Amino acid sequence: MNGKDKGKVLEIENLNVYYGAIQALHGISFYVNKGEIVTLIGANGAGKTTTLRTVSGLQRPRPGVVRFLGADITHVKPHQIVKEGIVHVPEGRRIFSALTVKENLEMGAFIRTDKRSIQESMEQVFDHFPRLKERLHQLGGTLSGGEQQMLAIGRALMSKPKLLLLDEPSMGLAPILVEEIFKILQNINAQGVSVLLVEQNALMALSIADRGYVLETGFINIQGPAKELLTNPRVKAAYLGGS
Amino acid sequence: MENRHFWQSEVMNFGWLAGILVVLLALVGMVVSFSQRGFISGVMSEGQLLIFLTVALIGFVAGKKMERQSVLKVALWGGIIGFVAGLSLIVLVLLTGIKPLNLRSMFLNASPQLVKVLTFGKGQGAGFLYLLLLNILSGIFGGLAAVIPGIWGSGLANSALITILIGLLTDIWKTFLPRGVAKFFFANKGFNVTGFLITFFFILAFLLFWSLYGARIKVSYGNVASRQPKKVKITWWVISLVVLLLLPRLVGSYLSEVLDLVGIYIIMGLGLNIVVGFAGLLDLGYVAFFAIGAYTMGVFTSPELGLFHLTFWETLPLSILFAVLAGVLLGIPVLGMRGDYLAIVTMGFGEIIRLLVLSDALKPILGGAQGLVGIARPTVGHIVVKNPPQFYYLILAGIFIAWYVASALKDSKLGRAWMALREDEDVAQAMGINLVSIKLLAFATGAALSGLSGAIFAAKLNSMVPHSFTILISIYVLSLIIVGGVGSLPGVVVGALALIGTPELLREFAEYRMMIYGAVLVGMMLYKPEGLWPEPARRRELHGEEGKSAVTASTAPVQMSEEA
Numbered sequence: 151m152n153g154k155d156k157g158k159v160l161e162i163e164n165l166n167v168y169y170g171a172i173q174a175l176h177g178i179s180f181y182v183n184k185g186e187i188v189t190l191i192g193a194n195g196a197g198k199t200t201t202l203r204t205v206s207g208l209q210r211p212r213p214g215v216v217r218f219l220g221a222d223i224t225h226v227k228p229h230q231i232v233k234e235g236i237v238h239v240p241e242g243r244r245i246f247s248a249l250t251v252k253e254n255l256e257m258g259a260f261i262r263t264d265k266r267s268i269q270e271s272m273e274q275v276f277d278h279f280p281r282l283k284e285r286l287h288q289l290g291g292t293l294s295g296g297e298q299q300m301l302a303i304g305r306a307l308m309s310k311p312k313l314l315l316l317d318e319p320s321m322g323l324a325p326i327l328v329e330e331i332f333k334i335l336q337n338i339n340a341q342g343v344s345v346l347l348v349e350q351n352a353l354m355a356l357s358i359a360d361r362g363y364v365l366e367t368g369f370i371n372i373q374g375p376a377k378e379l380l381t382n383p384r385v386k387a388a389y390l391g392g393s
Numbered sequence: 394m395e396n397r398h399f400w401q402s403e404v405m406n407f408g409w410l411a412g413i414l415v416v417l418l419a420l421v422g423m424v425v426s427f428s429q430r431g432f433i434s435g436v437m438s439e440g441q442l443l444i445f446l447t448v449a450l451i452g453f454v455a456g457k458k459m460e461r462q463s464v465l466k467v468a469l470w471g472g473i474i475g476f477v478a479g480l481s482l483i484v485l486v487l488l489t490g491i492k493p494l495n496l497r498s499m500f501l502n503a504s505p506q507l508v509k510v511l512t513f514g515k516g517q518g519a520g521f522l523y524l525l526l527l528n529i530l531s532g533i534f535g536g537l538a539a540v541i542p543g544i545w546g547s548g549l550a551n552s553a554l555i556t557i558l559i560g561l562l563t564d565i566w567k568t569f570l571p572r573g574v575a576k577f578f579f580a581n582k583g584f585n586v587t588g589f590l591i592t593f594f595f596i597l598a599f600l601l602f603w604s605l606y607g608a609r610i611k612v613s614y615g616n617v618a619s620r621q622p623k624k625v626k627i628t629w630w631v632i633s634l635v636v637l638l639l640l641p642r643l644v645g646s647y648l649s650e651v652l653d654l655v656g657i658y659i660i661m662g663l664g665l666n667i668v669v670g671f672a673g674l675l676d677l678g679y680v681a682f683f684a685i686g687a688y689t690m691g692v693f694t695s696p697e698l699g700l701f702h703l704t705f706w707e708t709l710p711l712s713i714l715f716a717v718l719a720g721v722l723l724g725i726p727v728l729g730m731r732g733d734y735l736a737i738v739t740m741g742f743g744e745i746i747r748l749l750v751l752s753d754a755l756k757p758i759l760g761g762a763q764g765l766v767g768i769a770r771p772t773v774g775h776i777v778v779k780n781p782p783q784f785y786y787l788i789l790a791g792i793f794i795a796w797y798v799a800s801a802l803k804d805s806k807l808g809r810a811w812m813a814l815r816e817d818e819d820v821a822q823a824m825g826i827n828l829v830s831i832k833l834l835a836f837a838t839g840a841a842l843s844g845l846s847g848a849i850f851a852a853k854l855n856s857m858v859p860h861s862f863t864i865l866i867s868i869y870v871l872s873l874i875i876v877g878g879v880g881s882l883p884g885v886v887v888g889a890l891a892l893i894g895t896p897e898l899l900r901e902f903a904e905y906r907m908m909i910y911g912a913v914l915v916g917m918m919l920y921k922p923e924g925l926w927p928e929p930a931r932r933r934e935l936h937g938e939e940g941k942s943a944v945t946a947s948t949a950p951v952q953m954s955e956e957a
């Protein structure tokens with residue numbers, strides 16, 4: 151399509167996930183191309199978080215297949231998946247509140263050993279988020295909500311991921327801050343990191359994404375290029391404030 | 394507020410609280426049994442001190458609550474609180490005097506002895522007056538200590554507490570002070586009057602001096618320390634090492650015995666601190682590994698069983714090995730558990746081990762209820778390690794090893810992984826941390842240190858019974874970690890000295906050990922939840938404001954030196 155289609159980073163096939171007897175995902179399938187931003191939008195309880203947890207190995211599908219760069223990673227352990235190059239920024243900015251900004255970032259580089267290249271990554275994170283550099287020695291817990299979200303994303307970048315999974319980064323943030331963070335996400339993406347973005351804020355998400363999927367109570371009912379979804383009457387009615 | 398009845402007013406709430414507490418202390422028998430020892434010889438026994446200390450404490454808490462009130466009003470409040478407490482005790486004494494009531498059939502400790510202690514042996518007239526007066530003074534003292542600003546208030550409170558501590562530990566000072574000096578300060582039981590007054594005012598003077606010049610001294614020390622950090626650090630190490638090596642000579646055999654016990658708990662504490670403090674896994678069955686280490690030592694060296702005839706040093710690695718295996722064995726089934734579930738399962742594990750060593754079926758290999766005798770003594774060259782000062786050095790070596798292991802792990806990558814696990818299991822996985830392996834490693838290293846401690850314990854006792862390995866040990870170790878400061882290595886030492894050492898020295902406290910532990914733990918959680926010697930990161934976490942000051946630290950050299 152627009153030069154981004156150089157093969158699939160992530161491929162989900164017929165994913166079924168249960169919590170006990172409750173089925174949260176009903177055989178969903180989707181994919182992320184290399185270099186793309188793909189968004190998964192849906193209301194509360196649609197199964198967005200569940201999808202991301204399954205991709206990062208915290209939840210097991212039965213049945214279902216998760217492929218990363220062509221390899222089946224459905225049964226790979228979570229920490230191994232991080233080493234493969236998928237990193238998950240969980241819902242609700244779960245940073246280490248007792249650690250400083252710097253220590254949080256170092257924690258993000260846990261799987262890496264080369265001190266010099268870790269330092270380089272940290273500089274890159276500061277390029278994206280200059281605010282973090284100003285607050286290098288501040289405790290994570292004392293950061294503002296927006297700064298915490300930046301730290302959570304920065305920390306994830308420290309593992310040098312090929313695919314970034316983001317769970318509702320806009321949650322609880324002022325629109326202007328969401329805009330700032332989403333712009334940064336585009337920069338990160340421009341440097342070659344593919345992004346799977348889960349959002350309730352459909353307008354914002356679709357405005358930076360290449361393609362989108364709409365998840366409704368465990369089913370993917372609508373999908374397509376982000377621009378088309380923005381004008382899709384059903385999406386407009388249900389997720390874009392109806393106007 | 395004013396239209397409430399006086400008897401329901403806030404000051405009266407504190408008064409009733411004080412009254413109930415002191416009556417309770419009297420009825421559980423603490424007052425009488427503490428009175429066997431004098432605090433100030435001929436003036437006040439430790440039992441009486443307990444009452445006044447309690448009243449002063451309530452006065453203090455009340456004073457803190459009304460910080461912006463006038464000093465006079467606070468003094469009045471303190472006085473009222475003391476008055477109510479004193480009155481409650483007088484009523485108690487009068488009640489014990491009513492024959493038909495027969496209070497003693499319900500409260501065994503409402504004895505003539507108690508009456509004698511409460512009335513200072515002066516009979517009901519003068520005794521009551523005395524009791525009432527001292528209670529009132531204690532209440533006023535506590536209240537004033539809380540509200541008088543700056544060094545005078547806190548200085549009064551601190552010098553009173555330090556003086557009390559010195560008085561309680563009279564026996565220690567006597568063992569190594571020159572006889573003449575000891576005679577000057579201390580009577581047969583506790584302080585004499587001059588000794589008490591001199592000690593109290595000396596400490597007060599010192600605290601005043603420190604408040605005036607302390608900051609300056611700290612800064613100049615900080616300057617030296619920052620200019621030559623290595624030298625200062627080495628000096629401290631050398632000084633502590635020399636003191637540690639000379640300690641058994643200084644304190645004699647009895648106190649060496651106490652130190653040995655404290656040391657055995659320190660090794661265990663350093664181990665459990667890895668599991669609970671570093672990795673955040675609440676383990677209540679920690680005694681199991683201690684028992685396994687001890688029993689390995691017993692089974693492999695005891696001639697009574699006659700199964701093996703290894704020496705102490707040959708068995709020591711086995712003790713650690715078996716403890717580690719048990720640690721992993723326990724770790725596997727509890728991998729998915731956290732918090733209270735984990736605590737209960739590990740507790741069960743501890744009991745299982747205890748029941749196994751107790752069982753008749755395993756008697757031929759484990760000795761059954763009678764336990765094991767003739768456990769090997771360690772030998773170093775030609776010396777057989779057997780008396781407390783000799784064991785002290787062995788235990789000290791064990792502490793050094795445990796300390797080294799714990800501090801190396803803490804600063805390692807594994808230590809950071811444990812920290813992540815403790816804070817947030819999901820996020821830890823998202824950082825690429827293998828939870829299974831780091832959990833098992835935490836259990837294994839914790840168990841190894843406990844096994845080491847148990848092996849030394851067995852060799853020291855020479856014989857042992859299953860009864861030594863109850864869940865109480867797990868609770869003691871956990872408590873000392875909490876009191877010292879979760880995750881802090883120096884905290885383990887401080888906690889062990891406070892919770893294991895002090896009760897050994899204050900024998901009459903032993904009976905009320907659990908009660909005092911409970912009170913101390915509740916108090917700690919309320920007023921100093923980070924512990925006596927907290928880990929810097931925890932302190933930051935619990936006192937958010939201090940965290941911010943770390944940012945400005947570069948512009949504030951005084952704060953820097955405090956951190957150092």
Ligand SMILES: Nc1ncnc2c1ncn2[C@@H]1O[C@H](COP(=O)(O)OP(=O)(O)OP(=O)(O)O)[C@@H](O)[C@H]1O
Nearest residue numbers: 169172174192193194195196197198199200201350
């Ligand atoms: N641990 C769990 N146990 C049982 N049910 C769960 C669990 N986690 C999620 N669910 C259920 O699975 C469904 C999908 O939840 P999920 O968290 O994936 O939704 P979501 O789309 O992320 O919602 P939100 O936007 O509110 O975060 C919901 O019905 C939820 O109640």
Ligand SMILES: [Mg+2]
Nearest residue numbers: 198199200241
């Ligand atoms: Mg969610």
